[in-house]
Amino acid sequence: MSAPRTSRLIRFLVGLVVPRSEREYFLGDLEESVIREQGSGHDAERRSSSLRELAGAFQLLFGPRRKVPQQRRRNRGDNMLQELARDVRFGVRMMARSPGFTIVALITMALGIGANTAMFSVVNGVVLKPLPYPDAERIVFLMENNLSRGWNSFTIAPQTFLDWQEQNRSMELMAAYWSRTVTYTGGDRPERLAAYQVSEEYLEILGGEPVLGRGFVEEDMDPNREGVVLLDHGFWRESFGGDPDAVGRSMVLNGVPHTIIGVLPAGWRHPFNRSGMELLLPLRPQSWWGRQNHFLWGIARMKPGVTVERAQADLSAVAAALEAEYPGSNTGWGASVRSLDDVMVGEARPQLFILLASVGLVLLIACVNVAQMTLARGSDRGHEMAVRTALGAGRARVVRQLLAESLLLSLFGGTLGVLLAVVCLRGLFVGWPEILPRMQEIDLNGTVLFFTAGLSLASGLLFGLYPALSVAGSNLGEALRRTGWGVTGDSTRRRLRAGLVVVEVGLAVVLLVGSGLLIRSFLALQNEDPGFQAGGRLTAYTPLPNADYPAADDRRAYAEATLERIATIPGVESVAITTLVPVSGRDEIWGLQLEERPPRGPEDAISALLYRVSPGYFEMLGIPLRTGREFTRDDREGATRVAVVSESFGQTHFPGESPLGKRIRFGGEGSPFLEIVGVAGNVQHYRLGQTSMPQVYLPFSQRPDTDVNFVIKASVPPLSLVRAIRTEIQTVDPNMPLEGVRTLEQIIAEDTSNPRFRTMLLTSFGLTALLLAVVGLYGVMSYTVAQRSREIGMRMALGAQQSSILRLVYRDGVPLVAAGVVVGLGGALALTRVLQAMLFGVGVHDPGVFAAVPLLLVAVAAVAMLIPAVRATRVDPVKTLAPE
Amino acid sequence: MGHAGEFEMLVMLAVVRLGSGAYGVTVREELERETSRTLTLGTIYKTLGRLEAKGYLRSRTSEPTAERGGRRKKLYEVAPAGLLAIRRSLVDLRRLASGLDLKLEKR
DSSP: OOOOOOOHHHHHHHHHHSOHHHHHHHHHHHHHHHHHHHSSOOHHHHHHHHHHHHHHHHHHHHSOOOOOGGGOOSOGGGOHHHHHHHHHHHHHHHHHHOHHHHHHHHHHHHHHHHHHHHHHHHHIIIIISOOSSTTGGGEEEEEEEEGGGTEEEEOBOHHHHHHHHHHOSSEEEEEEEEEEEEEEESSSSOEEEEEEEEOTTHHHHHTOOOSEEOOOOGGGGOTTSOEEEEEOHHHHHHHHTTOGGGTTOEEEETTEEEEEEEEOOTTOOOTTOSSOOOEEEEOOOOTTOOSSOOOBEEEEEEOTTOOHHHHHHHHHHHHHHHHHHOHHHHTTOEEEEEEHHHHHHTTHHHHHHHHHHHHHHHHHHHHHHHHHHHHHHHHHHHHHHHHHHHTTOOHHHHHHHHHHHHHHHHHHHHHHHHHHHHHHHHHHHHHOOSOSTTGGGOOOOHHHHHHHHHHHHHHHHHHHHHHHHHHHHSOHHHHHHOSSOSSSOOHHHHHHHHHHHHHHHHHHHHHHHHHHHHHHHHHHHHHOOOSSOOTTEEEEEEEOOTTTOOSHHHHHHHHHHHHHHHHTSTTEEEEEEESOOTTSSOOOEEEEEETTBOOSSGGGOEEEEEEEEOTTHHHHHTOOEEEEOOOOTTSOTTSOOEEEEEHHHHHHHSTTSOOTTOEEEESSTTSOOEEEEEEEOOOOOSSTTSOOOOEEEEEGGGSOOSEEEEEEEESSOGGGGHHHHHHHHHHHOTTOOOEEEEEHHHHHHHHTHHHHHHHHHHHHHHHHHHHHHHHHHHHHHHHHHHHTHHHHHHHHHTTOOHHHHHHHHHHHHHHHHHHHHHHHHHHHHHHGGGGGGGOSSSOTTOHHHHHHHHHHHHHHHHHHHHHHHHHHHTOOHHHHHSOO | OOOOOHHHHHHHHHHHHHGGGOSHHHHHHHHHHHHOOOOOHHHHHHHHHHHHHHTSEEEEEOOOBGGGTTBOOEEEEEOHHHHHHHHHHHHHHHHHHTTOHHHHSOO
């Protein structure tokens, strides 16, 4: 067993109670004695025994203060700290005396504070913490755009990038990169590795100073030199066992040896890389680089003092100059500059703040609830307080006593809440794919604990101050006189408590309407027809390395051989190849021309998503053919070139007529025309609920490509076939790894994971709010019934029916719920607008949701009131009317 | 001149017995073994701190050890004033208890 460490929790708690000067010794003694006691025991045992020790340590803070002879005070009552300690000790005794109240209040506060702590950890990690790059506020993300074609951001053509680099005046450094996968042979079996090809300045901008070896230098960018590679820290640890001698060794990538020149620092990541990256390769200029093949991304560091707006203006000017200089290629193409912060978390920020605000409302309800309970108890303790005052306690003294009790509650509740938050955050990391940017940076750190401590104090004041003032301020004589024959208690306080119930119910309605809208939107998304059938279908990706498959014939041969072999696997019903898998996140967009309408200028350019598929693709994926035919084996190289288009393509470009027989072509003059032979149903390519651009399908064998995806329909659980599929593919090409193996259902589930996440979160907040509001209502009604038991007893003695007693109770409660619902609906009407961007297929004022939530609330409230009402009918007149 | 309470006496005696190895953990072990009480570190710390403030104990800081996660110890020894207080208490105790053996027997 390695040297055990004291857990962070223990260290935190020790920090609370042990003075700084003693902390080191105390922690050391704690650890040592726990080891002596437990030996190499279990973590949990160690922790519990540490906690037992800590309970003792609390005496350091709360026990009688050290009495040092020369400091002894004449009047002990003057010592603030002593009084505080006494208030606290008394508070603990009071809490122990009414365990029911204490437990409910603690759970309420723990729920409220815990949920807020967890949510704030997320917001802090994703949005508030500075980005982990040097001078991050000066880093910008560059892309091209072509607004006339509706493309707000597009990858950059390499020559254009080089011109930007040379002609701009706002950037200190500018780098280009693109991501690709490479095949690594030399390990146990061929492996696909995620790599970024980056230009020389890339690492300097992003602060990735290698921990071993060196970064890229100018010579590394020379295409004629031997290949070099930098390793990601995690990959180096996994595949090279963290061996420092790995630097200088050689790795075979895509069949070519590369020298390892360095290892990147641990924890360093490319800003938008969610799935991880293993290698960095130099981006070496190629002879085919031009102004029309767009594939690069740009990242840059602005000169000090330059704003994003100025950088944008500068690059736009450069782009305009390029348009004038190269009208054939650059017309319509502009530059887009966005801050790194905006690109990384710009989209997540509003969502997270909405969730944080919602969970804040839950805490507000929790506070109102505890205030309710404190008030109810305050009425009971009014007598106690009056006696204290009569015996000479100042009003301030009494308020302080009551406040100390509230603060104690909120601080204990906060501590429990932190534990709850730890559990919630763990659930976030286990149960979800990477749904937020910077998810690995989320943790429960000092900032969060500081926030939680502040929140706990604020909540304690919020729910404690008013009850304390109201109890302490009540009229002394009246309080002493009021020994129980009063009928319904103090009327101002009753009004206040009624008001609090209205607030609680109102807040719960707002949250429930919000979650109702998200649920409806999510259901709409679930019912959205993607345009294909996902069930029982598997996809796997085998990108062909250019080095091994240089010619169209090689790619065609690979496709034919693998399709034939996979089709023979038992359990495979059918198999097809496609260059693009819908919803998987990749796309390929080509410009094209219609034969009957040749473009007169760049403004006539049209484009479409281009898929290349093998025969049987449409039938296998269940994509309906509206008219014409799908591809067959006869659509081979040398035969008439054909295409299938989507319905939306037909409607956009051939409105009112059939596309069949029309001819289109990709690439400009000189490219062959293709005849449209079929029209297929629309497919949602990007994500569910987002209309995608029109689609064009070509037979794979007439235009083979290196992006080979297999789609397989299985009659057995699809994932059970993976091994057999890999074997068959590697029989065709032993160096071909299988990647991206997922079922189409998984792909769709991942696509909807973000809406699922926020729906679940907001719904759980809504339900917590409902629960708290109902507990609050129940508490108020029970209390009213208890207060009125004499009155009820008297009525019963005078012959009142049970039903009229029930009515009596409901007459008290129903107006409160009704008022709360009205207030809440009003609030919801005003507030749900902020959800607009998250909703799909449902309006922000959806009548269904706005009708269902009040019904739900009324139903639940009716049950909550039933219990005290029934209790009221069981009141025994003899007991309540007997003299004291 | 101040004086020491009963538990303070016990703690000081434990410190004397432990010689140069007296710190929180060992003091507690010594007391638990010899007086069959159950004590928490918090209690020990509080008492050691008070005795130091009274000038009965002095402390110094040890080298860090791996066993305690590289943390240092606070080692205590009895100061002359402490020795004096122990001596006086013991003398008082013996004087008051002398000749009471019979009366202190369990009836």
